[in-house]
Amino acid sequence: MxxxxxxxxxxxxxxxxxxxxxxxxxxxxxxxxxxxxFVAVASPFAGRLDKLSVERGQQVTPGAPLFVLESDDERAARQQAAEQVRVAEAQLADIQTGKRPVEVAVNQAQLVQAQAQAVRSAAQRKRDDAQFEIGGISRAQLDESRATAEADAARVRELQRDIDVARLPGRKDQLAAQTAQIDAARAALAQAEWKLSRKAVSATVPGLVYDVPFRPGEWVPAGSAVVRMLxxxxxxxxxxxxxxxxxxxxxxxxxxxxxxxxxxxxxxxxxxxxxxxxxxxxxxxxxxxxxxxxxxxxxxxxxxxxxxxxxxxxxxxxxx
Structure with missing residues (x-):
């Protein structure tokens, strides 16, 4: 029915x-x-899986190593960043100390020569002044003698200022700019070290390793879970x-x-x-x-x- x-x-x-x-x-x-x-443990960067330190069913504690990805490029980047820091620091030290002693010595030798020349031209001017008074030389020759003496004296003052400047550190703006270069280089080094550290991953919490989707030698895309923990x-x-x-x-x-x-x-x-x-x-x-x-x-x-x-x-x- x-x-x-x-x-x-x-x-x-x-x-x-x-x-x-x-x-x-x-x-x-x-x-x-x-x-x-589940907690999916991954690296933010891609790379070949070089080492897998855990297996399914294993209990891990915080700080235990989980896996390592190849990091040749990150190591090279860190080395480059470290060298850039050293270069920037050396340039700042050079700016702060002024010219080298050898360069200052060259300026001092030039000053000595200029002082001797200024003494000779000053003496010649004095003689020409006396000669002009008795009609021994023309006005043009006197003017030339006076101009030479003044030029030689000015050359002495110029070299003295060059030596003073050579002993000074760089200008404030120049020092500030180089200090900023050092800060930028150090920031690049910190970033390179951070990227390198993310290629070797450790556990942050205790737990059970529930799954390991990749095996050593396989290519792991960025952000892909290498270890799944519970x-x-x-x-x-x-x-x-x-x-x-x-x-x-x-x-x-x-x-x-x-x-x-x-x-x-x-x-x-x-x-x-x-x-x-x-x-x-x-x-x-x-x-x-x-x-x-x-x-x-x-x-x-x-x-x-x-x-x-x-x-x-x-x-x-x-x-x-």
Missing amino acids: TLSSSTQLRLALVAALTLAGCSNDRATSWQGYVEGE PPGNVKVRFYVPEAVVGSLKNGQAITIRCDGCAAPVSAKITYVSNEAEFTPPVIYSNETRNKLVFLIEARPSTDDASKLRPGQPVEVVQS
Whole structure:
């Protein structure tokens, strides 16, 4: 005998209500599963995988080496940046000390020659002044003698100033510019060292090595996870409760987790209570069927108990 569609719908509603009533008679427990929030450990730069220091299933501690990518280019860049720092520092030191002693000595020798020439030209001018008074030389010859004496005296003053300048450090603006060059070179060196350090990656948190997608010798694209880890604090349990129960649960509330193979129940605390229904069956909503609405709850065990649970493992949750 074939039942009409309306009859089938009524039978389905009756069956659903009957199951809901039976479930209310049982002890408060809900089904759920374990989920892991994995940490993908990667390098921001591409490179060949030279060394893999861990394997699947291994527990690691913070600071433990995980993997090393080839870093020839980064090492060369760091060396270049270090040399640029040394060059900039040497240039600043040179500016601060003025000219070399040998260069100053050359200027001093030129000054001595100029002083001797100035003495001779001054004496010649004195003689020409006397000769002009008695009519022994012309006005033109006297003017030339005076001009020569003044030029030689000016040359002495010029060389004296050159020696004073040679002993001075560079100008303030020049020193400031060279100091900025040193700062820029040091920043480039720090960047090169940072890039090199990202080719050898270590664990920052303790956890279980869940997967290693690459093997030594393979090319690893930038940002691709070489190691997938599961820290104890990233293990959580997800389960669903009916609408009639969700109001009695809150963050921080203790629950108990039971699972096949667990030697003892595992305690946990609720960390998330959904504000929206996760699942609504295709039935007509009414006060009698509102327990069909279920809400997602998340809870986390302590870090000591997290290792007893495995992602994907089905569990039973009861109120503590």
